Amino acid sequence: MKINTDGVLIGALAGSGFPSTILDIGTGTGVIALMLAQRYPSSSITAVEMDDAAAQTAGTNFSGSPFRERLKIHTQSFQNYFAEHPAQQFDLIVSNPPFYIQSLPSPRKQKALAKHADSNFFKELITGMAAHLTADGQGWLIAPLNTISLILALAEQIGLHLQQNIDILSYPHSEPHRRIVVLGQKQTPVATTRLCIYDAPGVYNTDYRTLLSAFLTIF
Numbered sequence: 001m002k003i004n005t006d007g008v009l010i011g012a013l014a015g016s017g018f019p020s021t022i023l024d025i026g027t028g029t030g031v032i033a034l035m036l037a038q039r040y041p042s043s044s045i046t047a048v049e050m051d052d053a054a055a056q057t058a059g060t061n062f063s064g065s066p067f068r069e070r071l072k073i074h075t076q077s078f079q080n081y082f083a084e085h086p087a088q089q090f091d092l093i094v095s096n097p098p099f100y101i102q103s104l105p106s107p108r109k110q111k112a113l114a115k116h117a118d119s120n121f122f123k124e125l126i127t128g129m130a131a132h133l134t135a136d137g138q139g140w141l142i143a144p145l146n147t148i149s150l151i152l153a154l155a156e157q158i159g160l161h162l163q164q165n166i167d168i169l170s171y172p173h174s175e176p177h178r179r180i181v182v183l184g185q186k187q188t189p190v191a192t193t194r195l196c197i198y199d200a201p202g203v204y205n206t207d208y209r210t211l212l213s214a215f216l217t218i219f
Contacts, residue, residue, distance in 0.1 A: 012211050021090045
């Protein structure tokens with residue numbers, strides 16, 4: 001599971017204030033959790049990953065980091081984790097979830113787990129967020145726009161409110177190809193912003209470079 005743009009974007013953007021308890025759902029090899037540990041030095045971060053190989057790699061990455069004491073990996077689905085910890089609350093829950101909904105799965109099992117889901121998966125994800133966020137907590141998700149539409153419809157049904165949209169564009173005049181949404185228990189005015197990755201082919205946008213300069217050695 002390679003590092004991807006979706007993951008580093010939500011790792012660099014997610015959260016506000018000083019969240020003390022953070023949950024990373026579907027951590028993969030742990031990149032988002034590690035970025036959040038770097039950004040929030042007083043936080044305790046729980047990561048769940050159901051793929052054994054990815055979880056093992058995340059554990060190795062965690063133990064080799066300067067944040068090792070604040071990171072914990074659980075090799076299980078988020079559904080099982082929530083069932084085993086029904087009273088646990090988090091100030092911040094993040095996920096870069098599977099986003100191909102009810103489409104033809106990848107022939108590679110690991111890739112299929114990472115990229116494909118059905119609508120019931122998202123219902124369980126949003127329901128779990130609603131049950132495990134603190135009163136002022138936030139849930140951050142990144143996905144293509146059609147998947148975001150499903151997420152927002154489910155959130156409305158379940159009682160989570162949209163608080164923020166961040167549209168992700170490849171170029172200044174492109175249509176958004178990803179959207180980050182922020183969900184919470186409280187209803188607030190919805191803030192909408194956008195982030196462009198490139199100014200031209202091979203030329204990174206200044207805002208993108210600034211956002212990721214603390215994490216990627218290419219910047």
